Amino acid sequence: MPKTRMTNQRRIILEELRKVDTHPTVDELYTIVKARMPHISLGTVYRNLDLLADMGEVLKIDSAGNMRRFDGRVEPHRHVRCHVCGRVADVFTDGKDEPGIGSLRVPGFRITTVRVEYDGICEECERKSAAAADETQVANQRRAC
Numbered sequence: 517m518p519k520t521r522m523t524n525q526r527r528i529i530l531e532e533l534r535k536v537d538t539h540p541t542v543d544e545l546y547t548i549v550k551a552r553m554p555h556i557s558l559g560t561v562y563r564n565l566d567l568l569a570d571m572g573e574v575l576k577i578d579s580a581g582n583m584r585r586f587d588g589r590v591e592p593h594r595h596v597r598c599h600v601c602g603r604v605a606d607v608f609t610d611g612k613d614e615p616g617i618g619s620l621r622v623p624g625f626r627i628t629t630v631r632v633e634y635d636g637i638c639e640e641c642e643r644k645s646a647a648a649a650d651e652t653q654v655a656n657q658r659r660a661c
Contacts, residue, residue, distance in 0.1 A: 520571055526564045528553055530573055533565075534588035539595070539604035541583045577604060577633075596634040600641035607634060 522530075532548045533540070540548065546561045565586055568574045575587040577595060585604055587595075594607040620627045637645070 520567055523564075525553065525556060525560060526568060529561060529564050530568055530588065533574060533586055536588070537606065539577055539585040539587050541585055545586060594632050594634065596636050598638040598641055599635050600637055600645075603638045603640075605638070 529545065529549055532552065533545055536548070538544070542558070542562050542565060545565070546556075546558050549556055549561055565574065565576075569576045569586070572590060575590055577585040577587055583602075587606075589606065594609065595604050596607050597604050620630070
């Protein structure tokens with residue numbers, strides 16, 4: 517791939533993405549970048565994020581059935597996704613439990629990357645779930661009286 521220059525728009529998109537740890541969608545990042553560059557278009561953000569991913573400056577987080585998100589951290593790490601609200605957070609491991617690409621053998625394939633994503637429930641959703649369960653329990657006790 518030919519060297520792609522870092523345009524002002526690309527630089528600002530990258531700076532804004534690296535300021536957040538929320539792993540925004542393109543639409544979410546567009547809203548953030550638009551505050552700094554009012555005349556930027558959504559298409560420009562899309563194209564530049566794809567280019568930045570191709571350049572290795574950002575990570576694309578693709579997950580089946582979910583909107584693509586972007587990560588400004590490119591060092592090796594994993595992600596956890598809340599199965600209730602879809603929030604994504606970084607997971608850093610010591611690497612001991614990570615499968616090595618060189619140790620994987622699949623007939624007819626040359627493995628080039630490994631992607632592991634964890635599913636869970638974030639603290640906020642867990643808190644809401646516990647509060648709803650408490651309210652249900654109180655309501656059931658009132659009805660029983």
